[in-house]
Amino acid sequence: MKPINPMTLTLFLLAVLTIGGCQTTNSADPSGNLYEQLGKRSGIADIVEDLLYLIVEDDRINDHFAGIDVKEFHTNLTDQLCNVSGGPCTYTGRNMRESHADMNITDTEFNALAENLILAMEENGVPSSAQNRLIERLVPMYPDIRNL
Amino acid sequence: MRLLALTIVAGCLTLPAVASADVGSRLWATGGVTSIEGSAGGGLSPWALLNGYASDEEWGGTVTLSRAVTDDYSLDVTGAGLTWQNRVELTFARQTLDLDSLVFPLSNAGLDEDELTQDIWGLKLRLIGDVLYSPWGQWSAGFQYKKNREYAVPEFVQSQDETGTDFYASGSKLFFAAIAGRNLLVNGTVRATKANQGGLLGFGGDKNDSYEAMAEGSVSLFLTRQWLVGVEYRQKPDNLGFAKEEDWWDVFIAWVPDRRVSVTAAYVDLGEVADIADLGNQKGAYLSVQASF
């Protein structure tokens, strides 16, 4: 086996990281940008709708959602994601600890929901950099949602 | 009887669906891959992540085949691991290093071995935190109990023991959208060890026979959620007088199409390994295929 030249690989890796670096500075991420990449409020509403379909199919978590007011949940979650991503929406639902405390949500269930959200964003063609940025802003809610 | 037949048919029909749903709930690639010592990690070093995808209500596991081919040696590893509730990871790995390039000098010394081989049992405990959700990351501690299956060569080069245990502590943290909106995974490990070449040349030596702390680390970037590129470094002790032992490093690319499989390819530099015949630095390719259940 002929070994790969380490120089070539170092250059390749540097290139990958540098390209990454340049993009960061270009898209210096004003919050409005993320909101637009999610497709504004109507794009977010579509993502939340697809998320709901995925939740209903998902035996790991669908019990929790049995009997909820779907329309209200859809409106509130859409407003929340719109607001969190820097859009012009006001969230009028309850706070995260209050609305989730009684459910004793486990790590497994939290992961399941995170997975479904990512899949819903993928279905709606959200670029992975925007997905990651939205999740970055939701992760601080983890202790509230799990009521830790 | 009809009922029994129906049950069996139904069982067969549902089996594949159940099997695929059974892969745990943690998000893609959060089990890392299988290191050459069996523990979840990168290729050369354990990470704080536990193998497979078991979340807090689940079981999970992995089986892995890996091969590194350097200028003069080849290392084969078969590994398996089980994780309980993202809390405890139990692993086993068997390593076999082929010594073809050394057979002649070894036989001159009256040794007719053509391989070095050892078994490694590993236990890792997640102490605190979650790699994705905790601001301070995920922290784990573990040990690797290693036993040489053939001890003639290690003994000949003045290794002091055919078994040894490495103890380590690791921290892993994913930074969301860190570079160009891409996620960055950082791992650090400190290992107390007496192992020579990871243990393949036994434990302790004529030059040093006490535990030393070694630093290991890696940085990797998720290009997408399926592709990960990174670099890894592992500091090594230098216990044997017959040849200098050097640090290891690699650059890798891993492909995680879904939870069930991952493929990792790397360029590895193992430094000079057991260089009694002027073989020079051992550089080459590494390939690892892992299945999770």
Ligand code: HEM
């Ligand atoms: C980052 C993750 C999460 C976010 C951002 C989030 C957000 C929300 C929001 C905005 C609401 C509406 C609250 C209201 O109407 O007052 C809600 C309700 C709800 N959430 Fe979550 N949630 C998350 C995780 C979870 C998880 C993991 C589960 C369970 C598996 C879950 C189950 C529910 C249920 C069942 C409701 C409806 C409660 C009700 O109407 O009584 N959520 N969530």
